[in-house]
Amino acid sequence: MDKTKVSYSLYLVTDSTPAILGDKDICHVVEEALKGGVTMVQYRDKQSDTGLLIKTAKKLHAITKKYYVPLLVNDRVDVALAVGCEGVHIGQDDMDLETARKLLGPNAIIGVTAGNVLEAASAVEGGADYLGIGTVYSTATKRDTKHMIGPAGVRNILEAVAVKMDKKPHVVCIGGIGAHNVQRVLLKASPPQWPLDGVAIVSAIMGSQDPQQAAKELATLVATPAFPLYALEVTDKSDxxxxxxxxxxxxxxxxxxxxxxxxxxxxxxxxxxxxxxxxxxxxxxxxxxxxxxxxxxxxxxxxxxxxxxxxxxxxxxxxxxxxxxxxxxxxxxxxxxxxxxxxxxxxxxxxxxxxxxxxxxxxxxxxxxxxxxxxxxxxxxxxxxxxxxxxxxxxxxxxxxxxxxxxxxxxxxxxxxxxxxxxxxxxxxxxxxxxxxxxxxxxxxxxxxxxxxxxxxxxxxxxxxxxxxxxxxxxxxxxxxxxxxxxxxxxxxxxxxxxxxxxxxxxxxxxxxxxxxxxxxxxxxxxxxxxxxxxxxxxxxxxxxxxxxxxxxxxxxxx
Ligand code: 3NM
Ligand code: MG
CATH class of the missing domain: 3.40.1190.20 (Ribokinase)
Structure with missing residues (x-):
């Protein structure tokens, strides 16, 4: 898969916990979400043993390939290598970017979590393909998040990094995003010089009873600008x-x-x-x-x-x-x-x-x-x-x-x-x-x-x-x-x-x-x-x- 051609607009991050996945089958949920319009998938499972991780990741990869959508694995470079999927997503406490890049090579997609200017700048410097910026809003999905930064916080980080660096990798944001706020987040978190590519979402899709419909609704909202304020061409007050x-x-x-x-x-x-x-x-x-x-x-x-x-x-x-x-x-x-x-x-x-x-x-x-x-x-x-x-x-x-x-x-x-x-x-x-x-x-x-x-x-x-x-x-x-x-x-x-x-x-x-x-x-x-x-x-x-x-x-x- 050519990593320059993938879309980050609706990025699904999976969750296997009963609180979110419930008794649904992860492969079924991911396939439904792909049908609904998810453009990227990250397999994120913080609990399962390596054997099960590899087994599930292989199944997921077989599914995502049918939809020409990249599959990334959270944290586990070894699992990504074993499966041969498109890349990894690494958090601040995970393997460092340089080592991950050495192991996976230049064609792999490597994304990095960033919660502040320093983390974002160093990920850009290190050659991350994308940044996952968060936590936007508080979320029950991940309780150990450090700072809720809101859309304005995301925007501030991007603005500050844009001043220092020439490179502008892709960028998504994460945390508490759903149909009720996705347009506003995209609008308010995007500085003009470096607009967000999309949003990363866990529970609004993984926790839905109808993941296809949930993904479809989100995909539509992401594709339509939020309440666009069409500028009026005014020349004088008679307008x-x-x-x-x-x-x-x-x-x-x-x-x-x-x-x-x-x-x-x-x-x-x-x-x-x-x-x-x-x-x-x-x-x-x-x-x-x-x-x-x-x-x-x-x-x-x-x-x-x-x-x-x-x-x-x-x-x-x-x-x-x-x-x-x-x-x-x-x-x-x-x-x-x-x-x-x-x-x-x-x-x-x-x-x-x-x-x-x-x-x-x-x-x-x-x-x-x-x-x-x-x-x-x-x-x-x-x-x-x-x-x-x-x-x-x-x-x-x-x-x-x-x-x-x-x-x-x-x-x-x-x-x-x-x-x-x-x-x-x-x-x-x-x-x-x-x-x-x-x-x-x-x-x-x-x-x-x-x-x-x-x-x-x-x-x-x-x-x-x-x-x-x-x-x-x-x-x-x-x-x-x-x-x-x-x-x-x-x-x-x-x-x-x-x-x-x-x-x-x-x-x-x-x-x-x-x-x-x-x-x-x-x-x-x-x-x-x-x-x-x-x-x-x-x-x-x-x-x-x-x-x-x-x-x-x-x-x-x-x-
Ligand atoms: N990472 P939901 S927040 C996996 O801030 C993850 O880095 C975060 O879940 C971060 O879409 C988060 O259900 C969970 O709110 C997001
Ligand atoms: Mg992590």
């Missing part, structure tokens, strides 16, 4: 305004489902008395968010219980997570829902409500200054990190303080303290150019659209950054307008087509929402925030986007 009317009508025609998870605190943790006010507010917000969703023409579903998410995700809508509660149970709840929507390849909008400070009653998105300026608590930081690493978000939306927190959390390594970007968390202190750069950088790192609301909103997909100066002060004087903007955004993205710019949908949703606020506030019968709310719903529902062109205040940020 954003000319489609408003069409996009608005499409939402009304498609009536996409907007699944709102607004944390109802009482479901998830016992409430101290002082929280009652927040609970009440969240219920009011649900009602308001549902009405806004209806007014813009979409279909609201208010369900905070993630058990339903898998079924709801199949209905072709979008999920909005208003993540204000940070108990472990709440986080698990969000996580399960994000996994369901990611697996269904449907959009998710994350609104890290109150992540910059404990949630207060002033959860409106514009104009309102937080009542607390304490900054995020340690619990909130770690909760945000969990949320960010548990799924792929199509849009991350927050006010300046929240987006700053997200950006700081993103820059954290699993072990180290947050790296300051030279900006501080007290909101209001940043210059427009710093804000524009902040949203742009975060959009690039997260591979999503970032919306930072404020008197001026900053919206970026990493390529184009848009400033919006619409909206009205009343939006900051009634509760729930932040959450409802998330719903409006979700409605527009959910009704967009594959291949369209997400940024365009987001901007259209924001313009619909914010110009409706301006129209409502200008009505004669509107005296203040109370009379504003019904007028706002009316304006959302009746707005003729052709007629708002004159109101639109959009700028394209030029660096």
């Amino acid at each position: 954003f305004t000319k489609n408003l009317s069409r996009l608005r009508k499409r939402v009304a025609e498609k009536k996409p489902i907007c699944h709102n998870m607004t944390n109802l605190v009482s479901n998830l943790c016992p409430l101290p008395p002082s929280f009652t006010v927040i609970l009440t507010i969240r219920q009011v917000v649900q009602n308001f968010a549902a009405n806004v969703t209806l007014s813009i023409g979409a279909s609201p579903i208010m369900s905070s219980y993630s058990g339903e998410a898998a079924d709801l995700a199949k209905l072709g809508g979008a999920l909005v997570i208003n993540a204000g509660t940070v108990t472990p149970a709440a986080l698990e709840n969000y996580e399960e829902a994000v996994h369901a929507y990611n697996a269904a390849r449907r959009p998710v909008v994350l609104d890290p409500v109150g992540f910059a400070s404990p949630p207060d009653i002033n959860i409106s998105y514009k104009y309102a200054k937080s009542l607390h300026s304490a900054g995020a608590t340690a619990i909130r930081r770690s909760a945000l990190r969990t949320l960010l690493s548990s799924g792929y978000y199509t849009v991350i939306k927050g006010n300046e303080a929240e987006i700053l927190e997200v950006s700081k959390v993103h820059n954290m390594n699993s072990s180290s303290q947050p790296q300051q970007r030279g900006v501080d968390s007290s909101s209001g202190g940043l210059q427009p150019s710093e804000l524009a750069l902040l949203v742009k950088e975060l959009a690039i790192k997260e591979g999503c659209v970032v919306v930072m609301t404020g008197v001026t909103d900053y919206v970026s997909d990493g390529k184009t950054t848009i400033l919006i100066e619409n909206g009205h002060e009343y939006l900051g004087r009634v509760t729930g307008t932040g959450c409802t903007l998330g719903t409006a955004i979700a409605a527009y993205i959910a009704s967009s087509e594959e291949g369209e710019s997400v940024l365009q949908s987001v901007v259209a949703a924001m313009l619909h929402f914010e110009t409706a606020a301006e129209i409502a506030a200008s009505q004669l019968q509107v005296y203040g925030p109370g009379t504003f709310v019904p007028a706002f719903l009316d304006a959302l529902a009746s707005i003729h986007t052709d007629g708002i062109q004159g109101l639109v205040k959009v700028k394209i940020w030029e660096e």
Whole structure:
């Protein structure tokens, strides 16, 4: 087999333990997985005696050869030699690369496990054919792993090694990868100068009752880019305004489902008395968010219980997570829902409500200054990190303080303290150019659209950054307008087509929402925030986007 022609895109690593293989036959599982589209197989068995290892490896090799797929043996160079298979995978505690290469020769495929820059650099130097970088996420499959590095950790290693070395061997990553996160991992772990070739997977295939189907699903996901953010070719602001009317009508025609998870605190943790006010507010917000969703023409579903998410995700809508509660149970709840929507390849909008400070009653998105300026608590930081690493978000939306927190959390390594970007968390202190750069950088790192609301909103997909100066002060004087903007955004993205710019949908949703606020506030019968709310719903529902062109205040940020 010509080792320059093999594909690393879906790399199956076997496991023979009862916890994963169960009573299934390893050869049958591997053959099913090959039928499903696995492109490389590593026989990994840490327990069996040499005799059985060789016997099983021979059987596996006979199978993999039928599919023109290479078979590698974990650790045991002697077994690979005895079987005559295509190569070995060696860990940091196994035989050294140089010796393995001497024994197996130049045509063998030799892969090396690397968990940090040093290990990766020395494997590249030593002539490894590929690197297996991990551990990405914690996994029950291998309990003795040293560090969970997440997709960002993989990317950091590759970036650092790429600076030092000319050679770029193939690279896969491993640990806790399955259908629910594979696209996000590939997207976020790949630096542009050295993208991952694929992923290595154990339990998501070996532990499946239908390994062929599992492999097939994974192969499809690996081959399709994650929620591609097609860049919009923008030359001037009319590129954003000319489609408003069409996009608005499409939402009304498609009536996409907007699944709102607004944390109802009482479901998830016992409430101290002082929280009652927040609970009440969240219920009011649900009602308001549902009405806004209806007014813009979409279909609201208010369900905070993630058990339903898998079924709801199949209905072709979008999920909005208003993540204000940070108990472990709440986080698990969000996580399960994000996994369901990611697996269904449907959009998710994350609104890290109150992540910059404990949630207060002033959860409106514009104009309102937080009542607390304490900054995020340690619990909130770690909760945000969990949320960010548990799924792929199509849009991350927050006010300046929240987006700053997200950006700081993103820059954290699993072990180290947050790296300051030279900006501080007290909101209001940043210059427009710093804000524009902040949203742009975060959009690039997260591979999503970032919306930072404020008197001026900053919206970026990493390529184009848009400033919006619409909206009205009343939006900051009634509760729930932040959450409802998330719903409006979700409605527009959910009704967009594959291949369209997400940024365009987001901007259209924001313009619909914010110009409706301006129209409502200008009505004669509107005296203040109370009379504003019904007028706002009316304006959302009746707005003729052709007629708002004159109101639109959009700028394209030029660096
Ligand atoms: N090596 P699963 S993690 C075999 O970090 C292996 O080097 C790892 O299993 C490493 O796909 C791992 O079931 C197990 O999470 C991965
Ligand atoms: Mg090993």
